[in-house]
Amino acid sequence: MTTAALTAGLERIPDQLGYLVISSEDGVLASAGELENDEHTAGVMMQMVRTASRFRLSGSPDVPFKRLSVILDDFVYTVTVSGHKVFVVKRQHNQQEPVNV
Amino acid sequence: MGCCYSSEDKPTEEEEEPLIQPNNIVSKSPNGTERNPPNVPTARTDEQALLTSILTKTAQNIIDVSAADQPMMEPHEYMDRARQYSTKLAVLGSSLPPKKALTLPSLTSQPHQVLSSDLVPYSDVQQRSSVLLTCNRTFQGKCTTSQMFIQKQ
Secondary structure, rough: OOOHHHHHHOOOOEEEEEEEEEEEEEEEEEEEEEOOOOOHHHHHHHHHHHHOOOOOOOOOOOOOOEEEEEHHHHHHHHHEEEEOEEEEEEEEEEOOOOOOO | OOOOOOOOOOOHHHOOOOOOOOOOOEEEEOOOEEEOOOOOOOHHHHHHHHHHHHHHHHHHHHOHHHHHHOOOOOOHHHHHHHHHHHHHHHHHHHHHHOOOOOOOOOOOOOOHHHHOOOOOOHHHHHHHHHHHHHHHHHOOOOOOOOEEEEEEE
């Protein structure tokens, strides 16, 4: 799949503020918006999704999730893996603020 | 510097002898004492000996790489050798244990759909705030309001 095909769908995601497409071997393949050239965030997201991918529910060999969401005050990072590529989308968090502790 | 003499005079053996000897390394007699070449002034001999010793020491300390005998390789020899090395590397590479797979498992074939679906409901966020409270107690208030959710969907 070409980079343009990979990113075309990401740009249409509602409330998206930016995105990253990352390859574990080649690094950042594409980036845009607030995540443009953000290699630091790319590295952090890669580490997070690698760690999360090690989780297993008891009795199941499969990874128990499809999407990883990192929820911050004003925005959310949503992360998934497809075809050996990691997709990260930063989306506006319009919901009511969580309880501050 | 030389000496003046009449061409009518027959040069003596001493006058014909060159001032700078061809073998100008000072030779020592077996008993260790310096032996001056015959009929050369002492001062000149000392100076020559000093210069010679400096030259000898310098020559000993210098490594002349240009004089090293380097084998020149023909292009075909070079290619053959490169091929041999590549083959050896390939053999060694195959005998090494396989690198641990660093590729991530694919979670979905529809990444755009998964990423564009609804975000985590606020109610779920609230429900998990108790986890955050526990985290704060454990780590002495160092947790922030950031939370990580893993959605099975």
